[in-house]
Amino acid sequence: ARSDGLEGQVSGARVIAQALKTQDVNYMFGIVGIPVTEIALAAQEVGIRYIGMRNEQAACYAASAVGYLTGRPGVCLVVSGPGLIHGLGGMANANMNCWPLIVIGGSSERSQETMGAFQEFPQVEACRLYSKFSARPSSIEAIPSIIEKAVRSSIYGRPGACYVDIPADFVNLQVNVNSIKYVECCMPPPISMAETSAVRMAASVIRNAKQPLVIIGKGAAYARAEESIRKLVEQCKLPFLPTPMGKGVIRDNHPNCVAAARSRALQFADVIVLLGARLNWILHFGLPPRYQPDVKFIQADICAEELGNNVRPAVTLLGDINAVTKQLLEQFDKTPWQYPPESEWWKVLREKMKSNEALSKESPWFKMEGSSLSSLVQEYRRIPHPSWELASKKSLPMNYYTVFYHVQEQLPRDCFVVSEGANTMDIGRTVLQNYLPRHRLDAGTFGTMGVGLGFAIAAAIVAKDRNPGKRVICVEGDSAFGFSGMEVETICRYNLPIVLLVVNNNGIYQGFDTDSWKEMLKFGDATTVAPPMSLLPHSHYEHVMTAFGGKGYFVQTPEELQKSLRQSLADTTNPSLINIMIEPQATRKAQDFHWLTQSNL
Ligand code: ADP
Numbered sequence: 001a002r003s004d005g006l007e008g009q010v011s012g013a014r015v016i017a018q019a020l021k022t023q024d025v026n027y028m029f030g031i032v033g034i035p036v037t038e039i040a041l042a043a044q045e046v047g048i049r050y051i052g053m054r055n056e057q058a059a060c061y062a063a064s065a066v067g068y069l070t071g072r073p074g075v076c077l078v079v080s081g082p083g084l085i086h087g088l089g090g091m092a093n094a095n096m097n098c099w100p101l102i103v104i105g106g107s108s109e110r111s112q113e114t115m116g117a118f119q120e121f122p123q124v125e126a127c128r129l130y131s132k133f134s135a136r137p138s139s140i141e142a143i144p145s146i147i148e149k150a151v152r153s154s155i156y157g158r159p160g161a162c163y164v165d166i167p168a169d170f171v172n173l174q175v176n177v178n179s180i181k182y183v184e185c186c187m188p189p190p191i192s193m194a195e196t197s198a199v200r201m202a203a204s205v206i207r208n209a210k211q212p213l214v215i216i217g218k219g220a221a222y223a224r225a226e227e228s229i230r231k232l233v234e235q236c237k238l239p240f241l242p243t244p245m246g247k248g249v250i251r252d253n254h255p256n257c258v259a260a261a262r263s264r265a266l267q268f269a270d271v272i273v274l275l276g277a278r279l280n281w282i283l284h285f286g287l288p289p290r291y292q293p294d295v296k297f298i299q300a301d302i303c304a305e306e307l308g309n310n311v312r313p314a315v316t317l318l319g320d321i322n323a324v325t326k327q328l329l330e331q332f333d334k335t336p337w338q339y340p341p342e343s344e345w346w347k348v349l350r351e352k353m354k355s356n357e358a359l360s361k362e363s364p365w366f367k368m369e370g371s372s373l374s375s376l377v378q379e380y381r382r383i384p385h386p387s388w389e390l391a392s393k394k395s396l397p398m399n400y401y402t403v404f405y406h407v408q409e410q411l412p413r414d415c416f417v418v419s420e421g422a423n424t425m426d427i428g429r430t431v432l433q434n435y436l437p438r439h440r441l442d443a444g445t446f447g448t449m450g451v452g453l454g455f456a457i458a459a460a461i462v463a464k465d466r467n468p469g470k471r472v473i474c475v476e477g478d479s480a481f482g483f484s485g486m487e488v489e490t491i492c493r494y495n496l497p498i499v500l501l502v503v504n505n506n507g508i509y510q511g512f513d514t515d516s517w518k519e520m521l522k523f524g525d526a527t528t529v530a531p532p533m534s535l536l537p538h539s540h541y542e543h544v545m546t547a548f549g550g551k552g553y554f555v556q557t558p559e560e561l562q563k564s565l566r567q568s569l570a571d572t573t574n575p576s577l578i579n580i581m582i583e584p585q586a587t588r589k590a591q592d593f594h595w596l597t598q599s600n601l
């Protein structure tokens with residue numbers, strides 16, 4: 001019996017927590033405050049993990065990554081007004097990425113609505129632009145069904161973000177336990193399949209392709225279609241290309257992966273099978289000059305409205321990627337077919353990859369004194385040739401390639417790679433390999449900077465529960481790190497053994513060395529003379545980690561990098577941050593986009 005006379009009563013906070021748990025929601029990220037603290041407490045009471053973050057944006061990024069990694073949405077819990085508004089960035093990012101997410105926002109008391117209440121804001125309306133579903137339950141009794149609907153909407157059809165608004169007066173209101181009916185856990189998303197005639201037509205278009213290509217997107221990763229897609233690619237001997245987060249659906253070092261000839265593959269393919277990837281900026285809209293004007297797209301997606309965006313597809317396969325890929329496989333089982341490995345197209349792609357990789361005894365790697373990299377050379381043959389030269393440069397400060405080669409050499413194969421930054425992310429992606437699906441998290445469709453630490457925290461928390469011992473490596477540019485840098489405290493508080501690498505060039509895109517910076521300041525105040533891209537040179541970001549008890553390293557040479565990374569990876573209990581100084585003016589190697597300079601194309 002309770003001493004508070006509330007026998008048989010239950011609080012709104014408890015109803016919310018119980019309703020979430022009933023929907024198999026297991027992770028909540030957020031920042032407590034009026035009026036949501038009790039919701040976080042209640043969540044822990046019902047067995048939901050609660051991870052307190054330092055900014056709602058990062059909390060929202062983390063919750064959305066849980067959705068992508070597990071297929072079950074995470075919750076982001078925010079306070080009213082500014083708290084919710086800070087979370088909108090994370091909601092937008094999740095929705096753009098098509099990742100499931102539940103945001104629960106406290107809001108001002110209903111009785112004070114429109115009176116200028118504390119942190120009053122039209123939250124349900126504000127969330128509409130950033131979500132698939134945004135609603136406020138009309139009573140405590142209505143909470144379970146609204147939460148069921150939010151969870152269901154977040155994972156059915158095209159996944160996305162959903163918002164549930166909780167007025168302050170709901171949180172502590174006590175109602176009779178018997179008045180609450182918890183809605184059963186929603187069914188798993190129904191699996192939709194493509195029309196049989198469309199599948200047949202797709203198979204026939206593939207069979208008649210002269211220069212076929214499969215593109216694998218993060219929709220395929222989310223759909224857990226790795227097994228069927230690998231079968232399709234191997235059985236039909238098709239070349240494939242992953243998008244940034246499609247990396248790992250089939251391992252990067254698979255013989256059919258033509259990532260090292262990406263531009264060539266896109267430009268000359270005559271049939272492209274698009275599996276869970278949109279024809280947006282990441283894929284150059286599917287348009288010339290990056291593609292043939294008459295390329296036939298076979299577009300597979302769960303979202304009907306996506307089909308036909310930017311191009312007129314030859315065949316549309318509306319359905320779940322895994323189911324649709326299996327349907328295609330059935331066709332090729334019935335009438336076996338494979339794309340001839342000796343075709344001209346394979347030759348062109350292989351040649352291009354070879355010239356890009358160009359690994360011979362002449363490779364600068366073999367000439368490096370005391371290099372331990374020959375094993376690396378044998379392992380990872382997917383790296384553009386000019387980068388080998390850059391990577392082997394012994395001059396200091398280091399360049400991006402040198403850094404990433406040394407990192408790749410030590411990365412555990414099954415680790416999560418989280419990455420953001422401009423050059424750091426773009427160059428890192430070409431060197432850092434993925435061997436498993438859903439193991440790369442980056443700035444994504446929305447190109448969001450600041451996601452890294454939240455994603456890394458989510459991956460580490462999920463790994464702790466599901467794959468203890470699995471490591472999370474978070475590769476950040478120095479600018480990108482700054483957006484959510486205080487989440488290092490969160491990492492240390494929960495003792496997550498994340499390895500944070502800050503690739504530090506003293507700026508956004510580019511920066512200045514200490515001497516140039518000092519020289520510049522002779523001409524005036526930094527606000528008038530410092531280029532807007534510059535950040536304080538020689539910043540000791542590793543101290544952010546040591547401030548909270550983690551390990552910090554400041555490295556300037558390949559040897560220091562190797563050693564600190566080895567130590568960080570060997571330490572399975574503490575987080576670490578390696579601040580890697582690179583050439584402030586280092587950029588990427590030149591790309592041969594010849595159509596940009598040739599007017600006849
Ligand atoms: P990428 O960034 O890798 O190119 P996008 O995010 O642009 O990928 O595209 C992912 C696509 O996958 C979206 O259009 C989304 O509707 C789709 N998608 C998500 N889940 C599934 C699924 N289970 N089956 C089919 N398509 C899916």
Ligand code: MG
Nearest residue numbers: 478479505507
């Ligand atoms: Mg930078």
